[in-house]
Amino acid sequence: MHSVKVFCLFIVSAWLAATGAAQVQSIGIAGDGEFTRITITSESSMRPDIFLRETVDGMVIEMVPETFRLGAEPFFAEPTGGIYAYTLDTDRVVFELDRPMMVMREIDLPPSGSEGLYRYILDLSGVSETRFRNAARRDEKRFARFEAARSGAPIEPEPIEMAETVPLTQPESPSAKPATIGALMQMAARSRRVIVIDPGHGGRDPGALAIIGGKESDIVLKTSLKLKQMIEQDPRYVVRLTRETDVYVEHEDRVTKARNWGADLFISVHADAAGAPTVSGASVYTISTRGEARIEGTARKFGWDLPIEDGTSIEVSNILQDLTLRETKSNSSIFAEFLVPELGKAGPLVRNSHRQGNLFVLLAPDVPAVLVEIGFLTNREDARRLKSERGRRKSAEAIKRAIDAYFDRQDLILATN
Numbered sequence: 001m002h003s004v005k006v007f008c009l010f011i012v013s014a015w016l017a018a019t020g021a022a023q024v025q026s027i028g029i030a031g032d033g034e035f036t037r038i039t040i041t042s043e044s045s046m047r048p049d050i051f052l053r054e055t056v057d058g059m060v061i062e063m064v065p066e067t068f069r070l071g072a073e074p075f076f077a078e079p080t081g082g083i084y085a086y087t088l089d090t091d092r093v094v095f096e097l098d099r100p101m102m103v104m105r106e107i108d109l110p111p112s113g114s115e116g117l118y119r120y121i122l123d124l125s126g127v128s129e130t131r132f133r134n135a136a137r138r139d140e141k142r143f144a145r146f147e148a149a150r151s152g153a154p155i156e157p158e159p160i161e162m163a164e165t166v167p168l169t170q171p172e173s174p175s176a177k178p179a180t181i182g183a184l185m186q187m188a189a190r191s192r193r194v195i196v197i198d199p200g201h202g203g204r205d206p207g208a209l210a211i212i213g214g215k216e217s218d219i220v221l222k223t224s225l226k227l228k229q230m231i232e233q234d235p236r237y238v239v240r241l242t243r244e245t246d247v248y249v250e251h252e253d254r255v256t257k258a259r260n261w262g263a264d265l266f267i268s269v270h271a272d273a274a275g276a277p278t279v280s281g282a283s284v285y286t287i288s289t290r291g292e293a294r295i296e297g298t299a300r301k302f303g304w305d306l307p308i309e310d311g312t313s314i315e316v317s318n319i320l321q322d323l324t325l326r327e328t329k330s331n332s333s334i335f336a337e338f339l340v341p342e343l344g345k346a347g348p349l350v351r352n353s354h355r356q357g358n359l360f361v362l363l364a365p366d367v368p369a370v371l372v373e374i375g376f377l378t379n380r381e382d383a384r385r386l387k388s389e390r391g392r393r394k395s396a397e398a399i400k401r402a403i404d405a406y407f408d409r410q411d412l413i414l415a416t417n
């Protein structure tokens, strides 16, 4: 078990003078080092400056809020996920890392609900040592300038000195701990996930034609509407469709819509066609390596900008972009791996049912996405299944179960060390 180092310099005058200072109520840490989330709740917005640094203590992430003081009974989570200790100073929090990680995302949330607390979320992602080092070197000057400006004198920054060490013991009482951690985990998890369902084709583009009559655009729309109905009944999600009627929607508009809605998951629903009528079964596509090579250019063309702060250097932007792409790709694959066996319960699967394709609707750089072919319209049995009310329900249920499994897993990662 790691110990929490909490260094407190009780310079009372300074702390109390800072009226309106962000009163920190809790610090939560969750994740596995590959992806780690720090969540800090406070009574007002902290608006911190973040620095990656290499110090005598090793690699650290230093967070200096505009103003900062501790609440009456703050809760500190045990360090985990690549953070082996963290220290509180009078004006900052220093997270000590046991592996190189960088900030992937910073989220500053205003209070919502009865809790009335601001939440500051820092998502970290594992990177190579070289990357960390380069970033830390860049942050060095910024840090020096920052410290000089803060002290009001153009001096070289000195390592932070800790006057007194107060070891913070974890709450022992079983009644106190689960409640607090539970609350933290709720904070860490986004309240409602946005699922975007994309019924393929539509309007002047009917897609494949079924051997028993009917067109792909209609069949996948009905399945998508059924799926929408099921997801809607689950309070954990918000669901949107890129089309709800028989209209044509450009490929880029499907992706743009999903991004504008803040999609956490994008599922394009199609039905397959083959020359041989014997070919049947469902399959799931994620982006191929060739498709991946298109992402950057396509994103630039259609203005799918990543939420990277203005003024971020090109080098850091590139790193953040890499991290986002990697996370998106891995999440897409994880969802596909959940989806395939579920589809197998609803009907046959094709061989190698998780496939890679160079498909335009899978090109969003920051939304995990799959394209599911729910079966072959050129196969009589598949076509019957896909057109029937029962078959439709089974396909939709399979996708819904995979959505649940995928987000349950995400919650679990955030909730466990």
Ligand SMILES: [Zn+2]
Binding pocket: 200, 201, 207, 208, 216, 270, 271
């Ligand atoms: Zn299609």
